[in-house]
Amino acid sequence: MTASTSRAPLTTADYPLSVNRPDLLRTPTGKALSELTMDAVVSGALTAADVRIAPETLLLQAEIADAARRPQLAANFRRAAEMTAIPDAEVLLMYNALRPRASSAEQLDALAERLEGEYGATACAALVREAAEVYGRRDLLARPEQD
């Protein structure tokens, strides 16, 4: 999921991409911005799947955030790029699994494995592993069922 390596890194002058660099933008379905027209809506050629963000675009915005000296925002966009592959319902389940005392250490470990193995989401997996370590220390793992 790396952006094209042949071009120079984006700078803040490239922002907004929709105005200055539409050539770099594609929907996850492979369409250009200029194809997202009312005619396409009316004909049914444009669906909800076409108005989502592509992982490559999030990585472009991460480059711009880095250029604007906002490294945490850039890291957020990189985790988000990984998450585009995860279906909506599963994203919500994963979020709920990270709530306090919602998951055991084993369950969080399995979640990290799934993020990494199924979706190649290494940054997200690292966040979950970090949470598991802190939750263990702060009594925030799921408590065993009482008899």
Add this chain to the structure above:
Amino acid sequence: MTTTQPAGQSRKRTSLRTDILEDRPVNLDGFVEEWPEKGLVAMESAFDPEPGVRVEDGVIVELDGKPRADFDFMDTFIAAHAIDIATTEASMAVSSDEIARMIIDPRTSRDEVLAVIRGLTPAKILDVVRLMNVVEIMQGMQKMRARRTPANQAHSTSARDNPIQVAVDAAEGAVRGFAELETTLGVVRYAPLVAIALQVGGQVGRGGVLTQCALEEATELELGMRGITAYAETISIYGTESVFVDGDDTPWSKTFLASAYASRGIKMRFTSGTGSEVQMGNAEGKSMLYLEIRCILMARGAGVQGLQNGSISCIGVPGAVPGGIRAVAAENLVASLCDLEVASGNDQSFSHSSMRRVARLMPQLLPGTDFVCSGYSAVPNADNMFAGSNFDTDDYDDWNTIQRDLQVDGGLRHVREDDILAVRRRAAEALQALFRHLDLPTITDAEVEAATYANSSNDYPLRDVLADLKGAQSVMERGLTGVDLVKGLEATGFHDVAENLLTVLRQRVSGDLLQTSAILTPEFVPLSAINDANDYAGPGTGYRLQGERWEELKKLRHVTSASNPETEVS
């Protein structure tokens, strides 16, 4: 009223002047003494930690006097993600006096200030802003807010969850100038219909207004994923571990959620504010501002672009203690110092006194913030389902006059009656047509007529609530999306509204609205802290209310003509 003595007790004679003062609205407000042990103190507490940091092998091993082994999860998260470890020891070595002076000195650039702040701990940031009086806090805000152009945000809700009211008041709010519109519900099951109404109405008054529906985290995300809302804000964080856990979240769950929103191309900010921890019963004996600074650093560490703060729904707590409103101004400043978009409160009923309501606004209105109100009530406060705002529709003309008097831009403008009636009618008609097209509950012509001229929810015919709730359920079951709304508006002849909504949805593909402080201009150009970076560097620089915008703000409901004093211009 609690001023009357019980019957039968002898009553001490008071002066006639005291009687008048006793009856003043300000004496209906609540005030309490400070109680630092319980955290009931704004920003000056002997129980707050002393600033300090120690780094070993690239890891923060001591934070504000606490060794790593004793870190709670806020300390852990902040040490790992929010503080620039490479520069922290150098930044911490700069005296607090010096940093406070850098903040207000126009010759020190915003970037230079940000570079020092990146390395500071929560207690050090508190130590810096404690040196600043309210005028210095405003001077700092003028330079440090992220976006050069200030803006404003509105609430559009209905005491009856009436979608038509929400749509037309959204349309009026949009034409008056709000850049963002937020709704919430009395009956949560109404949410899909009301969120659709807000989204449609918001695109009638002017193009490019962003909308959100404040709900429980998972539902709010689902509406956003479907393109029925455009951004999210009700993502609460807290300054103590115990209160954070009571809110059923952790810094890691909230960080995951932040990325989830970005992964769907949806703008999002967190929410926090002074007083929330003491109100929720566990401030751990720390001052309100110290705990809020922990929240602000947590938000930066999560990589979220912005924060709604300024006490928000807890404003009664800092409002009751000495210096509390100064602390609220300071928390907005700290969010800007941490390079976050700030939607700066003024969004909750705060005082019975109109003088106090306006005084509470000055530290945000005068310097300008990214959103002066994070919810000006674009409906009468009786219809405000966020429990009322500091300003509502009754205050529109006062607000416009204050902007004109002081030549400051609070994001609104006076709009002529015929223009307002036109957008209200068009929003009601668009929603009527869309509901018919999507086989949702009928909106009658009588409702459209009432909506055009209405003030509050009492001015509308009653809806069939059961039919509406069934319709709302069907929106979710049928999986209707923002694209379906565009298609329906186009099919029913509301081409301009459809086009505006499609253009807002297309923004998702570019991700431009994910950058710090992003809004859309009426021409749909993303305007953020990147292409509209605050460049204040002293008198004559930065955002100036002048030119076309100033001409617009000179207009009021009644202004006497200079060429013919017998007539009015408006």
